[in-house]
Amino acid sequence: MIKVGILGYGNLGRGVEAAVKMNSDIELKAVYTRRDPSTLTIKTDGVPVKSTDELDKGQEDIDVLIICGGSATDLPEMTPKYAALYNVIDSFDTHANIPVHFENVDKAAKAAGKIGIISCGWDPGMFSLNRLYASAVLPNGKDYTFWGKGVSQGHSDAVRRIDGVIDCRQYTIPVPAALDRVRNGENPELSTREKHTRECFVVAEEGADLARIENEIKTMPNYFSDYDTTVHFISADEMKRDHSGLPHGGSVIYSGETSDGTKHVIEYSLKLDSNPEFTGSVIVAYARAAARLNKEGKTGAMTVFDIAPAYLSAKSGEELRAHCL
């Protein structure tokens, strides 16, 4: 059995917990929280909730610590800190800061003889793998990533910060015409606006100025101003009834040539009922890899690029060759 701990019990932590249950060779040993552990009830019977103070002692009986924190402030600090004590894995997704994060985790993990897998999930993660495989196989080509239809939690949060907004769910939606052109192998140049539209379902305070809220959303820099955005005002009941899930997905489409006019299109696509449960599932498979690789003596920071696929599976090499090859 591979023993894992979960640090942080938000959407992702709960997704990891659900994913662990699907893997009979992986055992959840504890959930760690910075809050008072007595205030937290988890879904897995018989598994303790512990304070991060326990974790900090470095004596917890776990093979891998799965760190479910935010990329903005939690992970840059937490992942190197715990890589000095345990094998760790995170889903760090602030793209521009990956080199620094990788270095920090690498230094801490190597010094401790541990492994730290960073930026694991579906993007970065499975989508990254597909960009790499496709570009290695067809060096003369171009990749496109489309997200959605799905809920962007970052954009939903941004709208919630607007005065008069009680709740929001923001869907990112690929533009069908752009998808068609890319799938056709046309390799078009596409602006931000041409690739995705954004749709917001907003619960506003009673008496709020809806026109102002709509305008503040549509003109919000970085988040919405470069997109065609639709805003719908709905009731709290409608929000609960129609928008309580966190579906997501998208496609990586790569098209390239092998000789003049001979084209190939590779597409990897995901349709996910629950973004956190799928992300958690990817992380759990790579946690298995982390435990195995460390047992073989490997140390330091790694990404999905550095790990041979067989390490992710509970099946043996013979079984994989017989059933998947």
Add this chain to the structure above:
Amino acid sequence: MIKVGILGYGNLGRGVEAAVKMNSDIELKAVYTRRDPSTLTIKTDGVPVKSTDELDKGQEDIDVLIICGGSATDLPEMTPKYAALYNVIDSFDTHANIPVHFENVDKAAKAAGKIGIISCGWDPGMFSLNRLYASAVLPNGKDYTFWGKGVSQGHSDAVRRIDGVIDCRQYTIPVPAALDRVRNGENPELSTREKHTRECFVVAEEGADLARIENEIKTMPNYFSDYDTTVHFISADEMKRDHSGLPHGGSVIYSGETSDGTKHVIEYSLKLDSNPEFTGSVIVAYARAAARLNKEGKTGAMTVFDIAPAYLSAKSGEELRAHCL
């Protein structure tokens, strides 16, 4: 520069040759043939065509030998034989015999301190990878592989052996209703007939009994009798005009649950203008990996499952993390 040799100059050998040209860090050193080398003209200027007698001496200046033979009789003999002399890679695809082939190549390669990558291409190959990744991430699920629309060379050859047939091109076509059900995450049980149809374009000898030919095709065991097959008789000119390419493709679709009723669908699909050029491109990327892994001291047989993705790319770890992650 990574120096490669190509053994065998049929469709696949020419596909590998085209793929090498797309990779500036890979150099084609020679094409090897069992025929008289003077009878063979290749497309790459300045590259010699040599007899396999030269190869057999074990002194050729190549990092990897790419073996482009048939799975029925060539590869079971050639790959172990040359793995005792060079790093090798093949596209062995007789599924039931993979365990034996793997063992034979492993033994020869290990004894010689070489690497032998077997069963490389898109199926087995990229499709296998996607079956593995998906089943590792979502252990509670099911995979489906659809082939086509594309030319099956094995089925085309089988029809050509019928008395009165001059030429044939057989297209394998996925059944749209089956694709839809699988993409919906229904996880249906599908018979062979429900998954694919077959379409044959046949050039017959003048005066041949077309009804008999059509019947012989449709009732041919293993190849056609389990499928709904359509047969079109066309002229040699129409064959040349409309069916001279070797397009192919298909999809691996995996659907699985992470909790009760929470479904995820993963799809990897290929649309290929040229089956041999794409297969050759996958092989060349893995030839790069073979050269690198052997330089690191790794030996023995491997498949796509055993090789970390970063080894396939000409880019450095830093570049990959910056641009693909």
